[in-house]
Amino acid sequence: MRILTFDIEDWFHILDEETTKSEKEWSQYESRMQVNMDRIFGLLEKHQQKATFFCLGWIAEKHPEIIKQIDSYGFEIASHSYSHQLIYEQSKESFTTDLERSVKTIEDLIGKKVTSYRAPGFSLKEGDEWVFDVLLEQGIDTDCSIFPAGRGHGGYPSFGSAEPAILEVGGKEIKEFPMNVTELLGKKIVFSGGGYFRFFPYSYIKRLTKKSDYVMTYFHPRDFDPDQPVITNLSLARKFKSYYGLGGALRKLERLITDAEFTDLKGAQQQVDWGSVKRIPIKKA
Numbered sequence: 178m179r180i181l182t183f184d185i186e187d188w189f190h191i192l193d194e195e196t197t198k199s200e201k202e203w204s205q206y207e208s209r210m211q212v213n214m215d216r217i218f219g220l221l222e223k224h225q226q227k228a229t230f231f232c233l234g235w236i237a238e239k240h241p242e243i244i245k246q247i248d249s250y251g252f253e254i255a256s257h258s259y260s261h262q263l264i265y266e267q268s269k270e271s272f273t274t275d276l277e278r279s280v281k282t283i284e285d286l287i288g289k290k291v292t293s294y295r296a297p298g299f300s301l302k303e304g305d306e307w308v309f310d311v312l313l314e315q316g317i318d319t320d321c322s323i324f325p326a327g328r329g330h331g332g333y334p335s336f337g338s339a340e341p342a343i344l345e346v347g348g349k350e351i352k353e354f355p356m357n358v359t360e361l362l363g364k365k366i367v368f369s370g371g372g373y374f375r376f377f378p379y380s381y382i383k384r385l386t387k388k389s390d391y392v393m394t395y396f397h398p399r400d401f402d403p404d405q406p407v408i409t410n411l412s413l414a415r416k417f418k419s420y421y422g423l424g425g426a427l428r429k430l431e432r433l434i435t436d437a438e439f440t441d442l443k444g445a446q447q448q449v450d451w452g453s454v455k456r457i458p459i460k461k462a
Contacts, residue, residue, distance in 0.1 A: 178341075178390065178392070178440070178448055179386065179391075179394070179438060179439045179440070180229070180354065180393050180394060180441065180445045181227070181228040181229070181394050181434065181439040181440070182228060182230070182295075182321070182393070182394055182395055182396070182441075183217060183228060183229075183395070183396050184231045184257050184395055184396070184397050185231065185232040185236055185257065185397075185398065186233050186236060186257065186261055186397060186398070187203070187206070187208055187209065187210055187236065187398070187399070188209050188213070188398070188402060188405040188406070189202075189203055189206040189408070190233070190261045190397075191408060191411070191419065192263060192297060192300075193263075193329075193330075194408065194410065195410070196410050199260070199262075200260065203235075206406070208239070209398070209404075209405055210236065210240050210398060211240070211243065212402070213398030213399065213402050214247075216398075216401050216402075217396075218250065220430065220431055221250070221252075224435065226434050226439065227252070227253075227439070227441040227444060228252055228253075228439075229252070229253040229254075229293070229441040230247050230252050230253065230255065231255045231256065231294075231295040231321070231395075232244060232247070232254055232255070232256065232257055233257050233258060233259065233260075233261055233279070234256065234259030234260070234275075234279030234280075234281075234282040234283060235259055235260055235261065237279075237283050238282050241286050244283060245286060245287065248286075248287040248289070253293075253441050253442060254283060254289070254291065255291060255292070255293035255294060255319075255321075255442070256276065256279045256280055256283060256291050256293070256294045257279075257294075257297065258275055258276065258279055258294075259278045259279035260275055261297045262297060263297060263298055263300040263330060264296050264300040264301055264308060264322075264331075265300055265305060265331055269307050269311065272311060273311050273314075276311060276312070276315050276317075277315055280316070290316060291316070291317070292316060292317060292318050293317065293319040293320070293321065293442055294312055294317045294319070294320055294321070294322065295320070295321040295322055296322035298330035298331075299323070299324035299328070299330060299356060300322075300330045300331050301322040301323055301324075302332065303333055303334075306460060308322075309344060309346045309459055312351060313351065317351070318352060319351065319353075319354065319446065320351050320352070320353050321353075321354045321355070321393065321442070323336050323353055323355040324355065324356045324367075325337065325338070325355050325358060326365035327365075333355075336353075336355060337455070339355050339356065339358050339391060339393075340355070340454070340455070341353065341354050341445075341449050341454055342355075342455045342457055343454055343455075343456045343457070344457050345456055345457065345458045345459060346459045347459075352446065352449075352451070353457075354393055354445065356370075356393050356395070357389060357392050357393050359385055359389075368382055368385050368386075369385075369392050369393065369394045369395070370393075370394050370395035370396055371395060371396070371397065371400065371418075372400075372417075372419065372422075374394075374396070374400070374429070374430075375400060375421055375422030375423065375425075376421055376422060379429050379432060379433075382429070382433065383432075383433065383436055383437070386433065386437050387436075387437060394439070399419075401426050401427040401430075402423060403423040403424040405420075
């Protein structure tokens with residue numbers, strides 16, 4: 178099972194950087210959403226490829242035409258929060274307000290229920306299980322926030338193997354589609370999205386994609402934009418991760434969806450035998 182997803186945010190939505198942290202800072206930058214979305218739309222339309230779009234509520238509010246365009250193509254739309262903040266830096270109250278605003282903004286635009294969610298930066302950490310209660314309260318029944326290993330933005334190592342599961346939350350259930358990971362030099366890493374996808378050679382990505390039973394991708398519009406400005410305050414490591422390989426990324430993605438079969442999150446849900454997946458009890462915080 179291979180799932181194609183995009184996180185719909187602008188080029189300046191970079192986490193852990195003071196000059197791009199909030200709406201106050203974002204107002205200083207020029208949007209590149211439409212030109213970057215047109216690249217993605219063109220690629221998916223060319224190959225009649227399904228995908229799920231995890232959209233920021235802020236983008237939905239500032240660029241409603243883009244959300245409507247995604248919907249007009251028939252693509253599945255999910256929430257990526259409203260204001261693109263790390264979960265572990267929020268209280269339950271602020272997270273609830275943020276998610277509610279995101280869901281309402283998107284639903285008001287497309288007239289459809291939002292039922293899936295992904296946290297910015299996969300920042301759902303162990304100890305933040307209250308998040309699942311909030312998701313359920315907002316009508317979210319499918320989550321894609323868990324990174325089943327340690328990472329800079331948290332990670333959830335106790336999840337175990339990277340495969341779809343059911344989270345048992347106070348007598349209710351949430352379907353979980355975690356990120357897939359692979360081991361390289363003793364460290365668990367991602368190969369199927371973002372800077373990792375741009376960094377690794379295509380032959381390596383193709384080989385891992387072909388041999389993996391489960392692949393969850395995540396791409397951003399900025400991943401395909403070689404003309405985006407450079408945030409000068411970033412460290413050398415962050416600059417490398419944010420800007421390396423932008424020129425060839427779209428062609429690399431086109432090769433991948435040609436060489437391997439992908440579906441959207443909705444299609445993946447239909448492929449899973451939910452009666453036989455692992456079930457994970459979520460303890461109340």
